[in-house]
Amino acid sequence: MSKPKVLQLGEIEHAHEAWSSLSSVADIVKPKATSRAEFLDECRSGAFDGVKAIYRTFASVKTTGRIDAELVAALPESVSFICHNGAGYDQIDIPACTPRILVSNTPTAVDDATADINIWLMLGALRNLNASILSLRNRQWRGNPPPPLGRDPQGKVLGILGMGGIGRNMAKKAAAFGMTVRYFNRTRLDAALEAECGAAYVDFETLLRESDVISLNLPLNAHTRHIISHAEFALMKPGVVIVNTARGAVMDEAALVEALASGRVASAGLDVFENEPEVHPGLLDNPNVLLVPHMGTWTVETSVKMEEWAIGNVRRAVEEGRLNSVVVEQKGLVKG
Numbered sequence: 068m069s070k071p072k073v074l075q076l077g078e079i080e081h082a083h084e085a086w087s088s089l090s091s092v093a094d095i096v097k098p099k100a101t102s103r104a105e106f107l108d109e110c111r112s113g114a115f116d117g118v119k120a121i122y123r124t125f126a127s128v129k130t131t132g133r134i135d136a137e138l139v140a141a142l143p144e145s146v147s148f149i150c151h152n153g154a155g156y157d158q159i160d161i162p163a164c165t166p167r168i169l170v171s172n173t174p175t176a177v178d179d180a181t182a183d184i185n186i187w188l189m190l191g192a193l194r195n196l197n198a199s200i201l202s203l204r205n206r207q208w209r210g211n212p213p214p215p216l217g218r219d220p221q222g223k224v225l226g227i228l229g230m231g232g233i234g235r236n237m238a239k240k241a242a243a244f245g246m247t248v249r250y251f252n253r254t255r256l257d258a259a260l261e262a263e264c265g266a267a268y269v270d271f272e273t274l275l276r277e278s279d280v281i282s283l284n285l286p287l288n289a290h291t292r293h294i295i296s297h298a299e300f301a302l303m304k305p306g307v308v309i310v311n312t313a314r315g316a317v318m319d320e321a322a323l324v325e326a327l328a329s330g331r332v333a334s335a336g337l338d339v340f341e342n343e344p345e346v347h348p349g350l351l352d353n354p355n356v357l358l359v360p361h362m363g364t365w366t367v368e369t370s371v372k373m374e375e376w377a378i379g380n381v382r383r384a385v386e387e388g389r390l391n392s393v394v395v396e397q398k399g400l401v402k403g
Contacts, residue, residue, distance in 0.1 A: 070094050071385050072117045072145075076131060077124025077152070081367070082374035089378065093119070093385045103132035110141035120148040120384040122377060128158050136163040148384035152377035153177070153364075154233075157287040157314055161396045169397055171390040173376040175232045180369040182236035184362060185312050188336025189225075189241075189280055191357040192308045193218045195334050198354040214354070218308075221245035226278030227266065228294070229285025229313065230256055237282060238264040249274055275302040280310065287314035295319065300326040306333040312363045315341035324349030327356065338363050 073093045079086045089095065096115060100106035109115070121142075123131075131138060134149065139160070149170045151159060154177040156170065164170050191197065194217030202210030225241050227234045230252040238248045248266040250256075251274045261268065275281070281303070285291050295309075296319035309332050311318055320341045326332040327349070334355040340346045343361060350356050364373065380390050393401050 069117070071119040072096050072115070073381055073385065074098070074115055074118045074121045074146075076121060076127035078126075079374060079378075081371045082378055085375050085378045089382060089385070092382065098130065100130055102130065103138075106131050107138065107141045110138070110143070113143075116143045116145065118143060118146050120150060120381050121146060122150050122152070122381050124152045125158070134159045134164070136160060139163045139168065142168075147388070148380075148390060150377050150380040150384065150390070152373050154181075155286060155314060156394060157316075161394060165397060165400070169384075169390055169400070170394045171377070171380040171384075171392050172394055173373045174392055176372040176376045177364045177369060178232040178236045180366050181233045181312050181363040182240055184338055184359070185233070185237045185282055185284070185310055186240050186244075188310045188312065188338060188357055188359070189282065189308065190220065190244075192310060192334040192336035192355075193220055193223075193280065195355060197334075197357040201354055220280075223247070223279040224249060224277055226250070226269075226274040226281045228271075228274065228281060228283050230264075230266065231284065231286075233312070234282070234284035235260070235264040235266075237284065238266045246280075249278065272302060275299055276304070278307065279304065280308040283309075283311040283313045283317050285313055285317060287317055291317050293317070293319045293322075296322045297325070300331055303331060305331055307331070308333055309335040310337075311335075312338040315339040315343060320347045320350065323347075324353070327353055 071093050073089060073095050075095055075097050098106055098109055100109045146168060149164065149168055151170060151172045154172055154174050156172050159170055161170060195214050198214035199209050221244060223246050225246045225248050227238060227250040230250040234250060241248055242265045249269045250266045251269060251271045255268050294317050300322055324347055336357040338359050339361055380392060383389050383391055
């Protein structure tokens, strides 16, 4: 009896032993395509017939494009699972997959590393460190004139928009800096979770109006795209600090550039951008914006955890026809 096949989209960088062990239960196939058009043709050619599960990385979108209705229709009927190596999965059209394909992600594997970057960006933006880093690299010490004095986190109100694993992790870490933590989430946490992370629930407008720092930690979907734009910036405190490690498109970058120029936003710390790898020139040119190129999970330890988690989903899909961590939109489809 032939083994089921697994389609590998993207490279394995760390968990080589775990990946190699899959060969005992499945045959691994790789695409030859280097573009979406070629990949669609390869799917339709029968090259991937018999594939039961797909392992994919964030970077594989360069070859396949977004996994949308067109691509799902081109995949062989044998495909039942897509195992994504990452917490965010906006590259995958879940409604298009749901009639026949279950999708998994690596939800909590990224929490510590991403929350750490959150804290680093928050502190850097509060202290307005980017301007002095730039002047120092230009051999001008603090610059002339020097940058404005920074601000301490102690006593400040941190508003977290999106209280999943990363948001809760950040809340605990922010408490160590003496911050008051408030949050808004689609669904309010239960009392035990609120107490555990030391955060108080407020409505969306209250969070915008009363926070000294606003951190975006929510997934990107049709409901959250540009959830922060001109109207929302207008509600915020003058001099607010914005931090985003979620997805760039949850915030209107053009509106952020205007809010920075007006002083409504004093500074920002950004790990993600609306049109990656392109970054809005108004952000690149503003010394009050601390930027890193989507590095939230860019650590050895977290990369290993993510790969092993995704590979674990592939193995269970092949062996049991189930996933360890189906995405939230599909949880109602899974029993047990």
